Amino acid sequence: MTMLAPSQTGPNGRLARDQIEAVVRAVLARRLAGESSAGLQRSVTPGPTKPNLVVNISARHCHLTQKTVDRLFGPGYQLTKMRSLYQETDFAANETVAIVGPRRRVIPDLRILGPCRDFDQVELALTDAISLGLEIPVRLSGDIEGTPGALLVGPKGSVELEKGVIRAERHVHMNPDHAAYYGVKPLDRMNLRVYGRCPTTLEGVLVRVNPAWKLEVHIDTDEANACDLTRADKVELVKP
Known part of the structure; x- marks a missing residue:
């Protein structure tokens, strides 16, 4: 600044x-x-889950x-x-x-x-x-x-x-197969659970669906810092 x-x-x-x-x-x-x-985005991936979820910090x-x-x-x-x-x-x-x-x-x-x-x-x-x-x-x-x-x-x-x-707005990119797996549709809301030193649940993650997309949650730097995302042990996307 x-x-x-x-x-x-x-x-x-x-x-x-x-x-x-x-x-x-x-x-x-x-x-x-x-x-x-320096990178625009950093990511945290969870332990072995299907499908593979990535959470990226969008600067x-x-x-x-x-x-x-x-x-x-x-x-x-x-x-x-x-x-x-x-x-x-x-x-x-x-x-x-x-x-x-x-x-x-x-x-x-x-x-x-x-x-x-x-x-x-x-x-x-x-x-x-x-x-x-x-x-x-x-x-x-x-x-x-x-x-x-x-x-x-x-x-x-x-x-x-x-x-x-x-x-x-915090949101998740997914394709139709991911949407079927989670049982959601476009513009539904999900919760992102972050496990680690600062365990946090980020609510109201907006679902966006496109056939070309990989499964990826976007949160901004304020949200990521609040839950210490880069040191998180695991992340999980769940229906409320």
């Missing part, structure tokens, strides 16, 4: 947009020069349209793959952007996930949003009407999103 210094404000105590972008690009340049390939990231990528990185720019995600239709891109919130604070390393979509969406943990000064709702991916926006800054330009910043 980066804070814009008071000395960088104008006579009325507020930053002009071009000043914000200049500061953010300077931060981006430093980050890109020494950026590590803050964004999904962008090609039009927005063009404005942030230059006309015709194509995202480059850093690695495939567990759901192999998606990938973590090498590219990141900065997001600027109302508190003049900046997160300079918001990872882009590809491929491009037909809408812009930013997914943050609650602590990220609080730091930026944003009040974000818990929403299913794609349900962005009535959500707040934010300023995104890239190497070649900026985009002021009018909407699209959410906290992603």
Whole structure:
């Protein structure tokens, strides 16, 4: 997290947009020069069960349209793959952007996930949003009407999103065979039990079904830290 210094404000105590972008690009340049390939997601798998369940921690990231990528990185720019995600239709891109919130604070390393979509969406943990000064709702991916926006800054330009910043609702990806095994259907709710040093049950995990999907639960970094997921002994998905 980066804070814009008071000395960088104008006579009325507020930053002009071009000043914000200049500061953010300077931060981006430093980050890109020494950026590590730290992972977007970490996972915990349970003991021997059928089917095999994976729980991944989804760190803050964004999904962008090609039009927005063009404005942030230059006309015709194509995202480059850093690695495939567990759901192999998606990938973590090498590219990141900065997001600027109302508190003049900046997160300079918001990872882009590809491929491009037909809408812009930013997914943050609650602590990220609080730091930026944003009040974000818990929403299913794609349900962005009535959500707040934010300023995104890239190497070649900026985009002021009018909407699209959410906290992603905890959910499970599964295919029809998994749904039959658990006896659930799309938009049902399940509970995720985490066994370990911080035993926890995360309720209301939303079921999403697609023939191409592997069995995978997504929770955000706040939820994962609360239950110490990376040190968990076992995870279990159950009907309430």
